[in-house]
Amino acid sequence: MEKIDMKKIAQEANVSMTLVSQVLNNRNIRVAEATRRRILDVASRYQYVPNRLAAALKLKRTNTIAILVPFTSVGFFSELIYHIESYALDRGYNTLVLNTFGDKKKEENALQFYRSQLADGFLVAAQNVETNRIILSQMKSDSIPLVFIDRFVDGIEAPTVSSDHVETAYELCRKLIDKGKKDIVFIRRVDDPENSTLRGRVAGYARAMESAGLAPDVLDFHFEGDEGSDLLERLASRPAPEAVFLHSGFYMPHLLKTCERLGYGIGAIDFGTVDGFLIPFDFSRAGELFEMMRGNITVAVQDTRGIARRAVDALIETMEAGSSVGPGSFIPVEWKEL
Amino acid sequence: MEKIDMKKIAQEANVSMTLVSQVLNNRNIRVAEATRRRILDVASRYQYVPNRLAAALKLKRTNTIAILVPFTSVGFFSELIYHIESYALDRGYNTLVLNTFGDKKKEENALQFYRSQLADGFLVAAQNVETNRIILSQMKSDSIPLVFIDRFVDGIEAPTVSSDHVETAYELCRKLIDKGKKDIVFIRRVDDPENSTLRGRVAGYARAMESAGLAPDVLDFHFEGDEGSDLLERLASRPAPEAVFLHSGFYMPHLLKTCERLGYGIGAIDFGTVDGFLIPFDFSRAGELFEMMRGNITVAVQDTRGIARRAVDALIETMEAGSSVGPGSFIPVEWKEL
DNA sequence: CTGAAAGCGCTTACAG
DNA sequence: CTGAAAGCGCTTACAG
Numbered sequence: 001m002e003k004i005d006m007k008k009i010a011q012e013a014n015v016s017m018t019l020v021s022q023v024l025n026n027r028n029i030r031v032a033e034a035t036r037r038r039i040l041d042v043a044s045r046y047q048y049v050p051n052r053l054a055a056a057l058k059l060k061r062t063n064t065i066a067i068l069v070p071f072t073s074v075g076f077f078s079e080l081i082y083h084i085e086s087y088a089l090d091r092g093y094n095t096l097v098l099n100t101f102g103d104k105k106k107e108e109n110a111l112q113f114y115r116s117q118l119a120d121g122f123l124v125a126a127q128n129v130e131t132n133r134i135i136l137s138q139m140k141s142d143s144i145p146l147v148f149i150d151r152f153v154d155g156i157e158a159p160t161v162s163s164d165h166v167e168t169a170y171e172l173c174r175k176l177i178d179k180g181k182k183d184i185v186f187i188r189r190v191d192d193p194e195n196s197t198l199r200g201r202v203a204g205y206a207r208a209m210e211s212a213g214l215a216p217d218v219l220d221f222h223f224e225g226d227e228g229s230d231l232l233e234r235l236a237s238r239p240a241p242e243a244v245f246l247h248s249g250f251y252m253p254h255l256l257k258t259c260e261r262l263g264y265g266i267g268a269i270d271f272g273t274v275d276g277f278l279i280p281f282d283f284s285r286a287g288e289l290f291e292m293m294r295g296n297i298t299v300a301v302q303d304t305r306g307i308a309r310r311a312v313d314a315l316i317e318t319m320e321a322g323s324s325v326g327p328g329s330f331i332p333v334e335w336k337e338l
Numbered sequence: 339m340e341k342i343d344m345k346k347i348a349q350e351a352n353v354s355m356t357l358v359s360q361v362l363n364n365r366n367i368r369v370a371e372a373t374r375r376r377i378l379d380v381a382s383r384y385q386y387v388p389n390r391l392a393a394a395l396k397l398k399r400t401n402t403i404a405i406l407v408p409f410t411s412v413g414f415f416s417e418l419i420y421h422i423e424s425y426a427l428d429r430g431y432n433t434l435v436l437n438t439f440g441d442k443k444k445e446e447n448a449l450q451f452y453r454s455q456l457a458d459g460f461l462v463a464a465q466n467v468e469t470n471r472i473i474l475s476q477m478k479s480d481s482i483p484l485v486f487i488d489r490f491v492d493g494i495e496a497p498t499v500s501s502d503h504v505e506t507a508y509e510l511c512r513k514l515i516d517k518g519k520k521d522i523v524f525i526r527r528v529d530d531p532e533n534s535t536l537r538g539r540v541a542g543y544a545r546a547m548e549s550a551g552l553a554p555d556v557l558d559f560h561f562e563g564d565e566g567s568d569l570l571e572r573l574a575s576r577p578a579p580e581a582v583f584l585h586s587g588f589y590m591p592h593l594l595k596t597c598e599r600l601g602y603g604i605g606a607i608d609f610g611t612v613d614g615f616l617i618p619f620d621f622s623r624a625g626e627l628f629e630m631m632r633g634n635i636t637v638a639v640q641d642t643r644g645i646a647r648r649a650v651d652a653l654i655e656t657m658e659a660g661s662s663v664g665p666g667s668f669i670p671v672e673w674k675e676l
Numbered sequence: 677c678t679g680a681a682a683g684c685g686c687t688t689a690c691a692g
Numbered sequence: 693c694t695g696a697a698a699g700c701g702c703t704t705a706c707a708g
Contacts, residue, residue, distance in 0.1 A: 035694090053454070055687075
């Protein structure tokens, strides 16, 4: 089967390429119905599929939204991608996911992508803030439409759609305080310290503690899969806390395993975190731990669907209007206690 | 900041576009070092980024691999994507994930994508077999490089990289038989009946049962999220089984919830499945269930990393050699008992 | 060492 | 109603 293009269709149907293009793209021009049929017939006979590369080159628009997120196989970002892709498709846009794997080099490459014109707009949850600031500001100066999702980069003006991380953390910490806890440690993974989400949560936690006359107590750990974590050592060097505020549910299984190895009386600890978590089937003693924790878990669940839709709307608005929409929006979280 | 292209760089540097292209792409031609510097300087001064659309249009190659998979936020496909992207990048290829959401229309669109030249080759885990057969055979006749991953479509000749689903199911069923179980029901979601993976597992299960003089017993259910499932009714109409072979661990939480609602003595049932599973944090009674199941779970865990790498290798070989590699390969599974 | 020119497959004023 | 022609931004023979 030989390769077919518009030129061949035009020859075969005895019309000009102009007409072929118009008809195939459903432009509402007046064409003789017979001519129209002829063109369509030839196209389908040869199983013609347009070359989007060529069209995009000419039109300077690809009808595609790029989503830049750190890779996660479960949880917040994974759900977010699902909802973004699904909703963007409904709104007539293709999507392109650029995973960064927490790798500076890869995130940089992904961002350089933008000027290679493969996408009309970007939804960005940047991970390596330092690396990205430069590229993101280039994007701004080239007026590439850009919306931050979940997190933002200081100094880059773009709408941000996210939960209100500060308020959420404040409320979560208040809930722990209201249960009578005083010794509440905020546990955070620090591999990504400039992450605005994390910073916001720390700020909300600290404000809640201070306003209750308590001293904020932040414990940092490093994490590279179940192997390279120093959480155990960090926790071992101090007494077991009364309550724990873990900045993201993503690390909850790891935290539980660690607590277990340290021999903590898990039933006595209150846990608060953001976003639900999943326990792996081969997590030994998972059953007992679950039982012990019952009644001591507070979770702020982010509305990934809401965030996704608002972000896509904001980006499309920016792309189509050519103007930046407001300062972004906060999407409310949902609380779960169990 | 004005838009910069090769033409402008050429003018600015007082050379031809040819030279600019050569230098910027590191072609090893002999250029005066001064000229070379000049070109590079101008390019970086204007923050030049090449238009990959234009290059791809000319070269008829994008250096991109498309991955077509049904969307899953956790589990097998999610891990697979991670390993494919990561390894493909190591081998110098960009990737593009096309999620299908189990939607015929969307899968069709995604496949039509192929001839729009946005990718040089495809890794396909097709979900809607009927819809796709036509398009896939078009791809074959256009000699687009294609490798099936995990599952294949009958009648389309392309290498398939996957676990040996038949053998794996046979062995899994044997393990249950060896534990002394006779009443072993195979539970499967039937929304995707032509799925070759599922078919293979049923075949392996049936062979193991028959070779032990037992009657295969397959129970079908429909599933659309936790809401629209008829598993409860299907199970309720019969006595509790001695052992269950669930075709994929993905549905394990759903099965457990259902068993619990039916009041099964879960400790008495042996469970066998393929791929690990994750228990949601808000799964009520998860703890007790975990405890009851201990010692009764057998899982065949697929080697997603191995599958991903082999598949990418096979695809790249096909793309670069222009010739189809062999009939594909099986990647061994790993067994877990707990 | 270097450049002029054709062409990848589209779209769209512009001119009948 | 319809067509000839320019141009999107690259790459690559081909010719000095």
